[in-house]
Amino acid sequence: MTEPTPVLFIHGLWLHSASWQPWIDLFRHEGYDPSAPGWPGDPESVEEARQNPESIADHGIDDVVEHYAEVIRKMEARPILVGHSFGGMIAQKLLGQDLAVAAVAIDAAQIKGVLPVPLSALRSTLPVFKNPANRHRAVSLTAEQFRFAFGNALSEEESDALFEQWTMPAPGKPLFEAAAANFNPHSPAKVDTANSGRGPLLLISGGMDNTVPETVTRATLKQYRHSDAVTEFMTFPNRGHSLTIDGGWREVADQTLAWLRRQDLDAAR
Template identity: 30%
Template sequence: METTSSKNKNIVFVTGAFVTHHGWSEWQAYFESKGYNTVAPAWPHKDGTAEELRNRQPNDTDLAKLTLDELVDHYAAIVASFPEKPIVIGHSLGGLITQLIVNRDLAAAGVAIHSVPPQGVFPYEFSFLKAGWKALGLFTDLDKTYLMSFEDWQYAFVNEMPLDEQKAAYEANTIPESKRVARGGLTSAAHVDLDKPHVPLLLTSGERDNIIPAHLNHRNFEAYAKNGSVLDYKEFKGRNHYVLGQSTWKEDADYILDWLDKNA
């Protein structure tokens, strides 16, 4: 297997569902201050402000028709466009996309933050089902997008944060979603060959995450074959699913930077 280079300084940040890619802005600035070159591309049909995208809801038919296969291929093409394999860091559904890109041998290393589990790692946790089932849009029109309500946002992303911070985070980040993408997580589009050797991969979780509970992340980690590939897991205390924007985000970033320094 090809080994990673200690000189690799390119990072592709991969955004999860329900939120704008602008949530990576502080992470980009911080990683760039440490010598990395970063990009955080938007999903197809999501290149706008949160307010602009919400104003299209529910009739953004282009976004509504987006599938998980198309989304993964979108990011895979971006990653493959680099002259050397970049590091890929993704959050939530972006974490699953990171795992899929690592599985395709396109990355130099991967970091999956509070990752949606791949096919076969069954998410039986009640909090996962409560936080995420509406996005599947069962018995609703697939050609209309789904927008998470503030009440659902409070439970799924920003639980245990002050109300004013919850509201500010919602206004800045929450955007409509494709139900087809959400359903894709239950299909072969989310399949990862967990026995296959891979480049260094770090999975992180948060103690207070409702939508992707820590024990679900740990089962994701445990599902990988122990085949000599670098595979690490870290649970952070006090983190909910809004981990990228919590006041503790630099602690998480520093842990990842240290891990990359050792492994990528």
Template identity: 30%
Template sequence: METSKTKTIVFVTGAFVTHHGWKDWQTYFESKGYTTLAPPWPYKDGTAAELRARQPNDTDLAALTLSHLVDHYADIVKALPEKPIIIGHSLGGLITQILINRDLGVAGVAIHSVPPQGVIPYEFSFLKAGWKALGLFTSLDETYLMSFEDWQYAFVNEMSLEDQEKAYEENTIPESKTVARGGLTSAAHVDFEKQHPPLLLTSGSIDNIIPPHLNKRNFKAYEQNGSVLEYKEFEGRNHFVVGQPTWKEDADYILEWLAKNA
């Protein structure tokens, strides 16, 4: 599939966290000559503190669906003068996989990606870390806010308490339960047999919510049809990988991969 040496990157944010978490990545990639965008989700254009203050009564965010979210990013990408590189984390990784599957980018990087429909996430740590976001037996008119205790397990395990608290205050925001449930529906569909632009999937050895075994099954679901498809597991990375002290090592690996494939 045709690629070009594009210099535009769209960063796609995952669930539970603010898009401001990409700030250091944007600065770093821009220092390497790229133009970057890290658009917020609909109804999430604010600081973490501002968005938490709306909990649980942000009815607009509560009504957001995964289909609308994917379309939101698809519209952003389509409006650009050239196809961009798309880099997403967690649910943003799933969105990246979907957009690359639709041939809307010249290359994609899915960081610790939520798996598409058909890759059943049966791993215990995934279920423990993520089931509350589905909001079973609770009102879909209210948003879900991850507790600090759940944040410690799902995102920042094996970090110091001080760093865990800082990461929570700066990043954690309310979430739409309907978006979380959308990951179990056709809104999360990827045609694994279709040829696609170059795609890199990365995982972290200590990620609880998206453990490496789940990432590897996501990777293996793709048909080996000649498309560029690569997988990389990083040692010592949890789900807060975008903000861990080691983030620049991951970014450098991605930059090298993009230099060869985008």
């Protein structure tokens, strides 16, 4: 008797793990065994997170990686990882540690070694970097800041609706760690990009993403040039950072499923 293949969804900054629910429903319908545990300290709901930002504050990249590694260790089989934004970086780190059979990193935060820092990315993260004390705090976005960072490819109405539905405070620490990555030889943003024995990796980019512009994702792809493992790139030219939660999420999810099948990572193991 075959068992369904586990899929672990990892959210990024400012979005609650519940934002993956449409993906979970789709992947379960396709025969996978999906789940989307939150980051350490994440409350169960968006409303609770907004009311209790202290529980989220001061968690860094290593904390989050170890949190998901512990989740994986309790699973019966290594999962497929699907991560968005900082969740995409976390997925790459876990894949490099051979804790997953494959990973899909969507608009992933830049890893150590990636040099481009486009102006739009700086503007997207300014709400955190404008105050050094935010390293140890949880920071919220305004609807206008969300529209620039996530919803720039959407109507104002859709962006504002997504903001109300899914946004929550986010720890500033991972952003400070990523920003200093290329000056720190032991940076937590370092990924084992040379691992040739790992499972396949798909890097997905939104061509209109202000937070993680396509130049960043293409530069990430180059970091894997010394690995013989499968590493592929896919772009959605007219999409922004909201591509996993907006009205076009299904196209991204369907392409993700198609890619997994091309890697012989079917719903049953």
